[in-house]
Amino acid sequence: MTGGQVVVDEPLPLGAGGRGAADAVRFLRDCQSQALTVRWVPDDDVLPFDTGLLHHLPPPAPRTAPPGGSDGAAVWRSRYAxxxxxxxRGPDFVTVMDRRDPSASARFTIDQPSLLGAFLTVQEPTALDALDAPHREAVSLLADERLVLVTQGWAVALPPRLNRWPVPCTSV
Structure with a gap:
């Protein structure tokens, strides 16, 4: 890492899903939290989940599109901001702003104890089997709202906790 930029030498393991993908998403999310620029490539051109969930995270570096295929990373790069x-975070609540889809922007306040507990738990990649039934149900609800990535039995929260405000203070 130099001057606010992180260069990842090895491909991030998103293609296989599971724990590796959850760790990679957490890494990208945490870099986003610190407003770091990240240069990285995925380990596979085809990911086992909707990459639209990740358009808020630093996109992969450009590389040659697969023959006869489309470069999903190019779409990611064009939609990233x-x-x-x-x-x-506030006392006993979390507010989430989601503008990944401009036609359906949303603001969520998570204050119900099991939802809040599940959201805070999956800040770190967590095996679904390690969660009790109420937290598994809460993770499922959060995943339905596209706030948690669930991949092959692992879950990780998607929204970063930003240290730099993303909009001018006059826009709030």
Missing amino acids: YGLLYHR
């Missing part, structure tokens, strides 16, 4: 999805 800092602050498309983030969360802010």
